[in-house]
Amino acid sequence: MARLIASSSSSAAVYCFVVLLINAMAMAPATATETAAAAAVDKCERDLDLLMGSCEEYLRFPAEAKAAPSMACCGAVRRVDVGCLCGMVTPEVEQYVCMDKAVYVAAYCHRPLLPGSYCGSKLV
Template sequence: MAKILSLFIFVAFAMVVVANASTTSIGTEGICIGDMFALIPKCIMYVIGPPGAKVKPSQECCDAWLKVDIPCLCSKVNDDVEATIDMEKVVYIADYCKRPLTPGSKCGTYTVPTAGL
């Protein structure tokens, strides 16, 4: 059952990303979308769910996180994405994987806190 739920969440999140990406140009934007599709299956289970307890991400998630264009990905975060993922968990993953988000920067409408969570 958990695998089915994870697959459903992945597909739903991917649809949001594709819908958001359909208005962007090819080129570096395409790379950014590719980064997101590489990141989603490795990390989605660590950023969804109710706010609260954070789970240490897998090494595969961290490996994917270390390769993505973070500013580009943050530019793709819209209301639909923010309704699906917990941005505080994203900050936790970034910190845990030793590639933190820049304090004070924006990722969608979320402002990265200046102190660790």
């Protein structure tokens, strides 16, 4: 009987240890990969803020009447990670940002998108 109690106590101890280990892992700080990914998303969001703050008037609908972007807008276009920003373009974003104008602005500012690439649903 004592052996049965000891066996069941050790099983309970192992179970508690596993539960504590899983909880500790869940609460542990992010790994380097997760931290780097979060930093990349943060940078991309800052790039979006910079671009929209400098270029919003050149990216809005209607698609026609494209205006030459300002020097400030082109400066922003040259500083941002265009690939990251294009990855953030959702159908909701495309309701507010004219992708034809986005491609035009990028090209005008000497930062053309790669032919055959996508920016949101826009095939360049």
